[in-house]
Amino acid sequence: MMGEISYLLFQAVLAASCMALVFYGVFFVKQKEKIRTIARLILIAAGVLQTLYILFRYLQSGYTPITSQHETIVFFAWSVTWAYLSFRWRYTVKNFGTFISLLVFILLLIAAIASRSINPLAPALQSWWLPIHAGIAVISYGFLALAFCGGIMYLLQEYELKSKRFGYFFTRLPSLESLDQLNSHCLAIGFVFLTLGIITGSIWARQAWGTYWHWDPKETWSLITWFLYAAQIHQRFSAGWRGKRAAIMAVIGFASVLFTLWGVTYLLGGIHSYAQ
């Protein structure tokens, strides 16, 4: 019974995200305000459904659902969605929603393919540090994903402005300055969460494994990611790195995030790789 409800709930999440993507896509083509309003409402609904699904899975399994591949990605999609919606509440960036809803949908598709079985929680993870450490880390990924989307949009728009060939995107993408600002804001928030994620992980490691840091591949890659973002933020404030360079860095940083999340688990292994 619980399993069936959970299954249906995830299908609803997938359907709602798909609908949001479709409406944002239509809005992107037609640029009609009314369609955007509908798209936004659907995305909010999708966000609510995602939250319900995560809560339901928590009740079902009895621990924070952020350990298996499926759970992690759903949580990732959830954090991207709500990071965007919280951002959207502060200020609008033209057609940002289209890119975000595409990313969310892709993430949920991957989650749909991954195994949804509920495994017993590994002994090392049976701690209240789990939701804190993993939750904070994935929330940081959500904001860094926003910076990534902003970076892609920046590069598209910059390319059109520089090459002076104005294609489909030119009218539909926002100004370079607003995208650069978006990049810098999302990065600032994402970086704070990333730092907190590493610190909480380190404290938990001390409790679980005895040392704060022991160069597990996941830890190493998190540190590499952290340094990439730290360097970028440092350069922005000291040398005025902005625009194209910042956008490229946001894309590279996010690639590193994805590698930390998946690449490490599947390619490098290590004691951190619980989600198999």
Added chain:
Amino acid sequence: MPSDMILLLGVNHKTTPLAVREQLALGNGYEQPLHALRGIAGCKECYLLSTCNRVEILVVAQEDAQVEAHIARLLFGDSVAPEKHQDYLYIYRNDAAIHHLFMVSTSLDSMIVGEAQILGQLKEAYRHAAELKCTGPVLNKLLHKSFSVAKRVRSETLIGASAVSISYAAVELAKKIFGNLQDKNVLLIGAGEMAELAAEHLVGQGVRKVVVANRTLSRAMDLAKRFNGSAVSLDELFSQLEQADIVISSTGAPNIILHKQDVKPIMRARRNEPIFFIDIAVPRDLDPELNDLDNVYLYDIDDLHNVVEINKSERDKEAIKARRIVDEEALKFLSWLDNLSVVPTIAALRKKADTICQVELERTLCRLQLSPEEQKAIEKMALAISSRLLHDPVSFLKNDSCKEQHDIKVEMIRAAFNLMDKN
């Protein structure tokens, strides 16, 4: 008139790249080129339009003369070999020339369809030609007509609703780079009219500050006053570039005034704040390689063309209406032109009749002793006879039924009434 034709030769942004247009001999000023044009054998009336997007020459000339080749040589000077002229040059004759002129004046042929600037440029060009007495009855009428066609298009279509030429395109681009222009500074290099127009639009968007840098400081100050800005000399250019966000360059300098290696250190000083260069000068003021620098965006007038394409589909609908008006007006003008040969013939005919009446009346009246009323009656009778006699030939001339044979009719009447050597 039958042996005269209206001839229009020119180059524009569509046929000729900027690099060639920069080299044109007739590209600068009006006075000297107009004198040269008037000197061409067989050329009766002439007029020259020279803007940054086009150079066009309109003449009324004898059909048999080698005028076309002459003008082409004058236009290109030594910059282009004669056999290559036809790659760039377009030549329109008579009805096509009239049609083209109307297309230009209504901005349908402009880089940015719907812009209003071209009409001002046309009027100024006409003023120059008229002052030098280069234009005659045909071009006077034709050019005035082109102005009124432009007005008609403007009032009957929405063609100007979304575009105001280069300045409009510049503002559009600036918005794509900066989003909000309210905290941006504008630097004008050169105090020309084009720069003024572009700046006007930016100020309309609420930019924070306008600085004018010019070779002659007094002109810079005049312009700066208009925008509540400040004026600086060209020597301060580099330090000003550190503050400016949008730079519009329109000097008459023959060479590039700002090179890539000059701007590179400025970008460092600006901490990579984006800067938008608009080069509306011909020849160009700014090094095209500036665009390769990060956070530097450079557009010259040819580039601005593309920006405007975006709004084109909207305007295309209006342009169809405008084109119909142009076609209509061109036809109307053609029929006026056809009548032109009729009108002087009728005038000559009436004049001849009047002269005969006057001579004969004088001769008769001084022999007879008549009261003033009787004199008046006789005068009246003489005029009535002559005008009733003339009524038929005049209406024969004015008759529209066989338009193609106007020339023959005019010839016939002139021969029959011996009007040949007058006019």
